[in-house]
Amino acid sequence: MDSGMIGKIEKGKRYARETDRVHVSYLRVNFRGEHADHIVAYDEGQWTCDCRSYQHRGLCSHIIALEQIFMGYVAPAPMPSAYLPEGMMVG
Numbered sequence: 001m002d003s004g005m006i007g008k009i010e011k012g013k014r015y016a017r018e019t020d021r022v023h024v025s026y027l028r029v030n031f032r033g034e035h036a037d038h039i040v041a042y043d044e045g046q047w048t049c050d051c052r053s054y055q056h057r058g059l060c061s062h063i064i065a066l067e068q069i070f071m072g073y074v075a076p077a078p079m080p081s082a083y084l085p086e087g088m089m090v091g
């Protein structure tokens with residue numbers, strides 16, 4: 001292997017530890033749920049899922065799981081206002 005490529009590999013390994021360099025702007029994930037498979041997408045802070053829970057509540061277990069997996073790389077989905085304690089507003 002040429003020395004230039006060795007340098008690139010070393011740099012890549014260093015970058016991998018400097019995670020603040022990385023920002024996920026778009027994700028499309030095939031999620032194997034307990035009852036069915038789902039497609040979850042993330043686009044610059046906006047989460048969507050094709051499951052019933054997301055359609056009804058605007059949030060679901062699939063999105064919550066992916067927030068945990070990609071913590072630090074993506075923005076968390078906002079909690080739907082209907083599920084916040086009485087009188088608490090978002091925004």
Ligand SMILES: [Zn+2]
Nearest residue numbers: 049051060062
């Ligand atoms: Zn979902």
